[in-house]
Amino acid sequence: MSEEQKRILEKQLWGVANALRGKMNADEYKNYILGFIFYKYLSEKLERYVNEKIISGEDFTFAQIKEKTKQGQEDIGHIKIACIGHLGYFLKPTELFSYIVKKGKGEIKDQPKFILEDIKKILDAIEKTSANTDSEDDFKGLFDDVDLTSTKLGSRESEKNEVVVEVLTLLSGIDFKLEDAKSDLLGDAYEYLIGEFAAGAGKKGGEFYTPAQVSRLLAQIVSLDKKRLKSAYDATCGSGSLLLRLGEFTDVVNYYGQELNPTTYNLARMNMILHGVHFDHLRRNVKIGGLVIT
Incomplete structure (x- = not known):
């Protein structure tokens, strides 16, 4: 991605963030923006x-x-059978992002503009369709932090709906170029937002985001003279950025991460999937309240 493309993308993403800025802190509205991008x-x-x-x-x-x-x-x-087998989840035509945006804008005939309940059901459906499959652990509880009932979105349901419609509409205008196999525009966007949010909010909670330049250097050192790694482990994986950076320099078969904050761990799972790490190659080792779950 050229510097000009990067600049335009970051401007678009920050425009999305502006729709929520002032209503809540960065560490709170990141859950909505990153969650909706993943959807x-x-x-x-x-x-x-x-x-x-x-x-x-x-x-x-x-x-x-x-x-x-x-x-x-x-x-x-x-x-549905084919999608769950290949992708690990399923959405019906009326659950697609494009359909929900049109409905929220009033472009679906004889359908109300209210979409909050639709989104709740859709995010829940993604998790339910992966139940009892190989991808269950990847999607279980993934959208728990997208709280559409929060009064910070608005005091009335209509206000909350307007804010969510605005955010989704802005996101719909961003082309992440999924058809380009060599492009990682979506991954870059996610990394940019995680970095921006972490810079402003993470330190307050004792969390620190590893800058991309540092991650790249560490990944190069670890992967030096190694064409393939059976596994890669980060004891404080955060959003998973360091692990993913390692994958740029060598072939990593299995990724392992440990993260105390459940919200940040959800970001790591999303980040992995967005960067093409298939659920068959993603392992979980999460530490919550001193308990390690593998």
């Missing part, structure tokens, strides 16, 4: 997979499937 990523990745790999020869797209018809239900049933 957008999961939605667009699934939609692209279905259109290109499952129904590429059909004269309709996944978003156009009519869920209430018999044929639509049959199609969705087959697609």
Whole structure:
């Protein structure tokens, strides 16, 4: 990514943050922005997979499937099995990020603009569809910190809805270029926001964000003369940035991380998935309140 592209992306992302700034602290609104970015990523990745790999020869797209018809239900049933097997989760056409944004803006005929309940159900559905599968641990509790009932979003439900619609609309205008296999625009965006939020809020809680330059240097030292590592472990993994940086310089088979803060650990899981670390290669070792769970 060129410096100009990076500058434009950061400006767009900061514009999204402005929609919540003043309503809550950075360490609080990061949960919404990063959570919604991840939802957008999961939605667009699934939609692209279905259109290109499952129904590429059909004269309709996944978003156009009519869920209430018999044929639509049959199609969705087959697609769901394929998606859970390949991606580890599933979303229906009316649960896609693009659909929810249109609904929030009043562009769906005969549908109210209120989307808070929809989003709650969708984020819950992502977790439920992964239950009893290999990806269950990756998605379990992943969106727990996206509290859409918080009064900090607004005193009335209508106010909360307006704020969320604004954030989602702004995010919908950012093209993370998922179709470009060599691009890590989404990962870069996530890293940028994590760094910005951590710089302003992490130190207050005794948490410190490792700058990208330092992470890169450490990763280069650890991976020196090593083409492949069976495992990589970070005892204080935070958002997982250092582990991911190591993957830039050598082939890492399994990633292990330990993090005391459950919210930060959720960010690490999102960060791993956003950077293409498949759930089969992600292991968990989380320390919560002195208890280590592996």
